[in-house]
Amino acid sequence: MNDQPRWLSVFNDLSNASFVDVLRREQPHLFAEIRLRPEDVAQVPHGTTVLSVSYREGVIMAGDRQATAGYQVASRRIEKIFKADDYSGVGIAGAAGPAVEMAKLFQTELEHYEKVEGDSLSLEGKANKLGQMIRMNLPLAMQGLAVVPIFAGFDAKAGVGRLFKYDVTGGKYEEANFEAQGSGSKDARDSLKKLWKKDMTRDEALRVVIEALVDASDEDVGTGGPDFVRNIFPTVRTIDRDGFGDVPEAEVRRVCEVVIAERTKTGNGA
Amino acid sequence: MPLPYYVSPEQMMKDKAEYARKGIARGRSIVTLEYGEGILLLAENPSSLLHKISEVYDRIAFAGVGKYNEFENLRIAGIRHADVKGYSYSRGDVTARALANAYSQALGNIFTQDIKPFEVEVLVAEVADGNHGSKNEIYHILYDGTIEDEKNYAAMGGQADEIRRHLKEHYKEGLSLGDAVKLAVQALNVTQNKTLTARDLEVGVLDRTKTRRRFRRLAGDVLTQLMGTAS
Numbered sequence: 001m002n003d004q005p006r007w008l009s010v011f012n013d014l015s016n017a018s019f020v021d022v023l024r025r026e027q028p029h030l031f032a033e034i035r036l037r038p039e040d041v042a043q044v045p046h047g048t049t050v051l052s053v054s055y056r057e058g059v060i061m062a063g064d065r066q067a068t069a070g071y072q073v074a075s076r077r078i079e080k081i082f083k084a085d086d087y088s089g090v091g092i093a094g095a096a097g098p099a100v101e102m103a104k105l106f107q108t109e110l111e112h113y114e115k116v117e118g119d120s121l122s123l124e125g126k127a128n129k130l131g132q133m134i135r136m137n138l139p140l141a142m143q144g145l146a147v148v149p150i151f152a153g154f155d156a157k158a159g160v161g162r163l164f165k166y167d168v169t170g171g172k173y174e175e176a177n178f179e180a181q182g183s184g185s186k187d188a189r190d191s192l193k194k195l196w197k198k199d200m201t202r203d204e205a206l207r208v209v210i211e212a213l214v215d216a217s218d219e220d221v222g223t224g225g226p227d228f229v230r231n232i233f234p235t236v237r238t239i240d241r242d243g244f245g246d247v248p249e250a251e252v253r254r255v256c257e258v259v260i261a262e263r264t265k266t267g268n269g270a
Numbered sequence: 271m272p273l274p275y276y277v278s279p280e281q282m283m284k285d286k287a288e289y290a291r292k293g294i295a296r297g298r299s300i301v302t303l304e305y306g307e308g309i310l311l312l313a314e315n316p317s318s319l320l321h322k323i324s325e326v327y328d329r330i331a332f333a334g335v336g337k338y339n340e341f342e343n344l345r346i347a348g349i350r351h352a353d354v355k356g357y358s359y360s361r362g363d364v365t366a367r368a369l370a371n372a373y374s375q376a377l378g379n380i381f382t383q384d385i386k387p388f389e390v391e392v393l394v395a396e397v398a399d400g401n402h403g404s405k406n407e408i409y410h411i412l413y414d415g416t417i418e419d420e421k422n423y424a425a426m427g428g429q430a431d432e433i434r435r436h437l438k439e440h441y442k443e444g445l446s447l448g449d450a451v452k453l454a455v456q457a458l459n460v461t462q463n464k465t466l467t468a469r470d471l472e473v474g475v476l477d478r479t480k481t482r483r484r485f486r487r488l489a490g491d492v493l494t495q496l497m498g499t500a501s
Binding site: 014019022023026027104105108111112115116118 | 326346350353
């Protein structure tokens, strides 16, 4: 390594727009290996259900607000959907600490690339980079602290919304219609499978994701449902041609009310 | 190996400074102005791909004149500095002052220790965040590490003195963006025998009214309109 010509090391260093590489070199202690006892792992908060659904204009992402540690509620207000950049978002599931950190590192990575290169990464490039970051977490995943996010964004070149899921080793799989991740994901997926339609409007898609999250919170003890007592509702974000946008909490609350009211009336899901 | 001839340190510094100044004087100029809602950076740059002005962080922008490869290195180093700091502490802890100091140290070291000094001047601008007492900051760092903080306006590059003279006479506080662009273009025009159009310019603003990342580029129709319709 050291006998390479000097100009080559300059080439490798300065044409590298990766923030993760910069951090690894400048603050290696952040990448030190952590060893946890199995009994401690059970005490670590886990994020539960996040999902992403494609609709006519792009993709919608949503997540419940609960973090669960063993049989305890660790947090009722955690946010699991993060803006990655103007045209993409990450939904985190798995060990909450490393997952939130990964989302923050991923945001910085994309922004850093954009500033250094003067242009943003392709959606495919962003998805691959996230896969590599999940693989970096493999030593922790082997100890029970897996992080498995979902990634969704608007592909400006193709003019469509796209979504990706991952496995613990960083394997990346593109999904066409919908995807859910986390402890309640199976129930959410079952629900989405029945409700998802081609070319849904934004409002229809919003209704579908809330139905799926309510189903997940019904069946999975770790997933939190709409909380009318504390005023806590799922996080919902949309990504379309105009970029990453919020769905206002008041609107999410209204849809939650409608869903719950209908289920109460028909006795469905009781 | 033969012994090198003795050169007095004084002479050596003088030669280096002259060398750096000559290099910078060959380059085109950059103007920076504070306007009502932020800071404007405007450079004469016929290339739309090789930038002289860049975003560094949420409220911080960078501009460089002189040798492209040298200020490009400094630009990337600055972005790394800012991103590492913002990631390890918080976004609010990244300041133009710390970045300008780092540039000053780096350029000072290069000037005294390397055979060839950098032929660059760089500028670091930070727009006020709108909180009470927060002010715009503009730092101008020279090839030898000399650092100055500038108020209202700054100019660097080949004809910086002429530009500064023009700005001193015509600058007013609280300009609109259109007026600021017009004034900056006028100031650059003073130094040329042709009239600059939008295609000869690279323009960036730190816009206080935006949230989070305040930097944006102005080009094409938007820029032409600002250059033309300002009153």
